[in-house]
Structures are given as structure tokens and as C-alpha cells.
Amino acid sequence: MISIVIPVLNEGATIRQVIRTVKKTSRKTEIIVVDDNSTDTTVEEAMKEGVRVITSSQRGKGISMREGMMAAKYDIVVYVDGDILTYPDNIVELLTDPIVNDQADFVKSYFTRQAGRVTQLVAKPLLSILFPELAHFQQPLSGMIAGRKSLLSRVQFENDYGVDIGLLIDMHVLGARITEANIGRIENAMQTWEQLSKMSREVSRTILHKAEHMNLPQENLETLGNINIIREQMEYSILESIDKLHKMVIFNLDEVVFTENYLHLAAAAFDVDLSLQQIMEHHTDPVTILEHTATLFRDRNLAELLEVADAIPIVPDIKAVVRELKKRGYACGIITDGFECVARHIKNKLGMDFVFANRLHLYDSVATGEITIPEYFLQQDDDGLDALPRYNKNNILQYIAHKYHVTPQNVIYVGSGSDGSNLLKEAGIGVAFDSRVPFIEKVADKIIPGPYMAPLLSIAQASPEKFRIKLPPISKKQARRIGIGSLVALASAGLVYLAARQIRKNGQEREKSLALNC
Structure with a gap:
């Protein structure tokens, strides 16, 4: 039984064909697509094939590969790229036969292709000097590989172009049996000189880093020390792209997207539900509750956290509603008191644009038990400069207006009012969805009884400014x-x-x- 992991970034045009190709195997498999926070239709296209899709905790192929391995249920893990349309139909067999037949623990593919400049000019020369036992591998940078999960869980996944060469070196150091498999001719997009330059630096850095840990002869490292190995970090924030938009819809994840409470379900799944109940009973300060709650999830990896989220039913038509709202020019996103990594995963599954959430700290994709509350959930009181800011989710509208120039009048907020009604009051249009809060009609501009979100499209037909004049509620x-x-x-x-x-x-x-x- 085999787990196939496909790390992807903006590969909506090719991902379905790749999935269909690997499905042709005769072996029992599961397919896991790990989305690296794509901004195109990658997630939507992958989900059409009925495979599991998870969202990486941060951008970078190495992180996606590691988190895919964590989510894998079988001991043999296969990695294939999501942008190649020329895989042979038996790609899975070619990569896994040596492991299934107990001839190898790690399989590296090789292939013919139109170019391989970084391989020939950087990787192989460095390997021949520092790791001569690996110099014979024809494609040391190949990303189509297979290995035993028991070994992959012990190695480091570099989070850049060095990930593939790093895995090869680490497997060698562990004493794994390594072999190559010919997968034919591969065609993919040619990279720019800028990309090749970045790749060469990161591949060099990885090889040198591994060599330093092996205590190889110092003169070799000094000779190679003049190579420029400055690592370029690419930060990602989809919110920056909405700066010029003028209207937004914010959905409360816990109240109107999920049909059940994530924290309660996760606590039950990890046998800490009693501890969560005690935290809720003994504390009233939101910050204290969040900090104590985060400790309950220490040592839980991202795959486990997302598995709970995937099991929660969502509002049936919300994905179609979001798609239509975006066609009308709305930026759509999620707000939650919960964890950003979970919210971002749901955001990607639903095709939304942004997330406002608390940041659960992950180290090597495993929760540390610590949490960071972002500035947009904190409000400074008027008691002086020495006063500590207090947790206030309603502060988000002022934050959006200041940072992204979208005024509260142009924001539609969809919630139930369960955790406070200020956002329903202060947004341009406050929409109460499936609310059981008493007198919610006095707070919300519009009410959707549920269980479907489609009536929101009628509400969003009008400009939010038209709802600013409110008649006071009239009692019987x-x-x-x-x-x-x-x-x-x-x-x-x-x-x-x-x-x-x-x-x-x-x-x-x-x-x-x-x-x-x-």
C-alpha cells in the first residue's frame, strides 16, 4: 500500500491530468495533494478528482513534502511533481518496485529531458568533491522519488530548491539502500535565468550545509566558501493583493462555515476535551483561554490538525456562493478565534482570498503549544501607554480600513452573533446566518435562516453603502x-x-x- 504525495503551487492547468496518471497504478494507493497556498484554481481542480487536499502551513516545497509525508497513512511514500504531463502510466510502479521487492529503501528517478544546467554545473561537481559516493546519480535533483516513511520521518526537508539533493544526502548518511529508476522522457517548463540562479545558490547551500555536519576536510569547505549561498526567502500574503479592491465579505469560520465546533472536536479527537472544558470554566480572559488551549495541542502535527477540520461538514453551498461573489468583485475571506493553519486550509478549499486568525506555532510542522495573537485582534485601551492591549476581534474593521483602505461601509460580515454582535453592527452589512441569538434582528441588517448561504447573493447585489441608513427597530x-x-x-x-x-x-x-x- 502506497501514499502518493503531490506538492503543488499554482498548477490548476495540469494537476488533474497528473492525478489521473498516478491513478492508473494497479497498487492500492491514497493520493494527497499538498497545496502550497496557490492563488489559482489548483485546489478546486484537485478536489474534482476526489483526492485528499491539505494546505501547507507555510510556502515552500520542502514544507509541503514533509507535511504530505506526515499525512501519509502507508509506509511507502511516493512524490511526484504536479506540473508534468509526460509521466508514463506506470510511474508509480517504476518508483516503488525496488522498495516493494525489498531491493531498496529510497528510489531516485532519472530521465531524459531538454536541459539540466544546475545539475551539470553545480550539483554534480559539488557532489564529486564532497560526497563522491553520490556523484554517479544521473539526476540528483529529481523530485520524483519514493521512500520508506520510517526513514523519511528521520531526515530534514529543506524548504527550497535544495530539498531534493538534501534528501538524497540524508538518506545516504542514514545508510539507506538507494537506487535509481528510469522514468523515460520528462518535459516541463524551462526556467528563467533568475530561477536558475536562485536554484544554484540553494542547491550549493544545501550541499555545503550537509558537508559541514559531516566534518569533511576543512580545506574543501574553504575552497568552496567563496560560492554565494545567500538564501532568498519568499514571503507570501494574499491580503496584499486586495489593496485596490473596494468591497469584501468576511465569513466567521466557527459560526457560519463549519457546522460543528473545531476546537471541541479536535480536543475530543486528541483526548483533551476534559482539559478544554476546565479551561473554559476557569478563565474568562480571551488571551488566557487561547494560550492555555494552544498547550493542549502540543506535539500534534499539521496533518492531524487538518484531518479534524476535513471531517467537519461545511455549509453545503458556500463554495459556489464564494465563487459568485468573487466574480462580482468581492474579496472573500475568513475570520476566526482559532488557528491560522486550519483557517488557511479551509480558505484554500473554498477558493477564498484571505484569513484573519491566531497563529499556532509550528516547528517542523509540529505544534509547539505556543500561540501568537496578531495585531489586528488587539486593541489598546485608553488607560495609558503602560496598559496592555486587550483581545478584541471587532478591531479587525479598523485594521482593514487602515492597512487595505477598505472602509467598514464596504464590508459584508457574515456571522451568527454568538461571540458578540459588534461586527454585525459595525460592518456595512451585517448578515446573521442560522442564528439562535435572541433579538439578533435588532443587530443584523439581514438575516439568513440557513442552512444554505445562497440568499447572500441577493444581499450582495446592492452596494453596501445603501444599507447604512437603518430604521430603528420597532417593538410590538x-x-x-x-x-x-x-x-x-x-x-x-x-x-x-x-x-x-x-x-x-x-x-x-x-x-x-x-x-x-x-
Whole structure:
């Protein structure tokens, strides 16, 4: 039984064909697509093939490969790239036969291709000097590999172009039996000189780093010390891309996306539900609750955390609603008191744009038990500079206005009001979804009874600014005091006003048309 891991980044055009190719194997497999926070349709296309899709905790192929391995349920793990359309139909057999037949523990593919400059000019020369036992491998940088999970869990996954050469060296150091498998001719997109330059630096850095840990002769390292091994880090923030947008929809993950509470389910899955209950009973400060809750998930890896999230049913039509909202020019995202890594995973599955959440610390994709509360959830009180900021999720609207120039009037917030009603009040349109909060109609601009999200599309037809004039709520007692006749008169006056405005608008359009015809 084999786990096939496909790390992907913006490969919506090719991922389905890759999945279909690896499905042709005769062996029992599971397929795990690890999305590296793509901004195209990669996640949506992969999910059409019925495979498991998880979201990497941070951008980088090495992290995606490691987290895919963590999620794998079988001992033989195969990695294939998600952008190659020329794999042979028996790619899985070619990579795993030596392991299945107990002839190898790690299989490195080799192939014919149109170019391999970094391999020939950087990787092989360095290997011949520092690791001569590995110099014979034809494609040391190949990303199509297979190995035993028991060994892969003991090696380090570099988070850049050095990941593949690093795995080869680490497997060699562990004493694994390594062999090569010919997978034919591979064609993929040619890389730019900038990409090749970055690759050469990172491959060099990885080989030198491994050599230093092996205590190889110092003169060799000094000779190679002049190589530029400065590592370039690529930071990712999808929110930066919405700076020029003028309207947003924010969904409360815990109230209107998930149909069950993530923290409670995760606590039950990891047998810490009693501890979570005690935290909730003994503390009232949100920051203290978050910090204590984070400790309950110490030593849980990302794959385990996301597996709980994937088991929670979501609102049936929310993905289609998000797709339509984005067509209308809305940026769509999630807000939650929970963990950013979980929220980002759901964001990617639903095709949303951004996440506001608390950052659970992960080291090597394993939770440390610590959490960071981002600045947009903290509000400075007026008690002076020495006062500590307090947790206030409602601060997000001011943060968005300041950082992304989207005013609260242009934000639609969708929640139930369970954790406070201020966001429903302060957003341009506050939408209460499937709410059981008493008197929610006095707070929200619109109410969607559930269980479907489709009515939100009718609400989003209008510009949020049109909802800023709110009539105060009228109780039954007030209605009796005013009298039915007065209410009818008020309604009639409103209809007259709307009719007059429409007549005036038609007259202006007619005058404009006449002016153009002249």
C-alpha cells in the first residue's frame, strides 16, 4: 500500500491530468495533494478528482513534502511533481518496485529531458568533491522519488530548491539502500535565468550545509566558501493583493462555515476535551483561554490538525456562493478565534482570498503549544501607554480600513452573533446566518435562516453603502402605540419617495440621451 504525495503551487492547468496518471497504478494507493497556498484554481481542480487536499502551513516545497509525508497513512511514500504531463502510466510502479521487492529503501528517478544546467554545473561537481559516493546519480535533483516513511520521518526537508539533493544526502548518511529508476522522457517548463540562479545558490547551500555536519576536510569547505549561498526567502500574503479592491465579505469560520465546533472536536479527537472544558470554566480572559488551549495541542502535527477540520461538514453551498461573489468583485475571506493553519486550509478549499486568525506555532510542522495573537485582534485601551492591549476581534474593521483602505461601509460580515454582535453592527452589512441569538434582528441588517448561504447573493447585489441608513427597530408595543394607520402612512411615504427618485433618475437619463443626440 502506497501514499502518493503531490506538492503543488499554482498548477490548476495540469494537476488533474497528473492525478489521473498516478491513478492508473494497479497498487492500492491514497493520493494527497499538498497545496502550497496557490492563488489559482489548483485546489478546486484537485478536489474534482476526489483526492485528499491539505494546505501547507507555510510556502515552500520542502514544507509541503514533509507535511504530505506526515499525512501519509502507508509506509511507502511516493512524490511526484504536479506540473508534468509526460509521466508514463506506470510511474508509480517504476518508483516503488525496488522498495516493494525489498531491493531498496529510497528510489531516485532519472530521465531524459531538454536541459539540466544546475545539475551539470553545480550539483554534480559539488557532489564529486564532497560526497563522491553520490556523484554517479544521473539526476540528483529529481523530485520524483519514493521512500520508506520510517526513514523519511528521520531526515530534514529543506524548504527550497535544495530539498531534493538534501534528501538524497540524508538518506545516504542514514545508510539507506538507494537506487535509481528510469522514468523515460520528462518535459516541463524551462526556467528563467533568475530561477536558475536562485536554484544554484540553494542547491550549493544545501550541499555545503550537509558537508559541514559531516566534518569533511576543512580545506574543501574553504575552497568552496567563496560560492554565494545567500538564501532568498519568499514571503507570501494574499491580503496584499486586495489593496485596490473596494468591497469584501468576511465569513466567521466557527459560526457560519463549519457546522460543528473545531476546537471541541479536535480536543475530543486528541483526548483533551476534559482539559478544554476546565479551561473554559476557569478563565474568562480571551488571551488566557487561547494560550492555555494552544498547550493542549502540543506535539500534534499539521496533518492531524487538518484531518479534524476535513471531517467537519461545511455549509453545503458556500463554495459556489464564494465563487459568485468573487466574480462580482468581492474579496472573500475568513475570520476566526482559532488557528491560522486550519483557517488557511479551509480558505484554500473554498477558493477564498484571505484569513484573519491566531497563529499556532509550528516547528517542523509540529505544534509547539505556543500561540501568537496578531495585531489586528488587539486593541489598546485608553488607560495609558503602560496598559496592555486587550483581545478584541471587532478591531479587525479598523485594521482593514487602515492597512487595505477598505472602509467598514464596504464590508459584508457574515456571522451568527454568538461571540458578540459588534461586527454585525459595525460592518456595512451585517448578515446573521442560522442564528439562535435572541433579538439578533435588532443587530443584523439581514438575516439568513440557513442552512444554505445562497440568499447572500441577493444581499450582495446592492452596494453596501445603501444599507447604512437603518430604521430603528420597532417593538410590538411601539407598533400598537403608533397605530396601524400610521405605519401604513409611513410605508406609503417611503414608496412615494422611491417612486420620485426613480422618476428623477429617468428624467436625468433622458436629458443625457438628448444631449448626446444633439
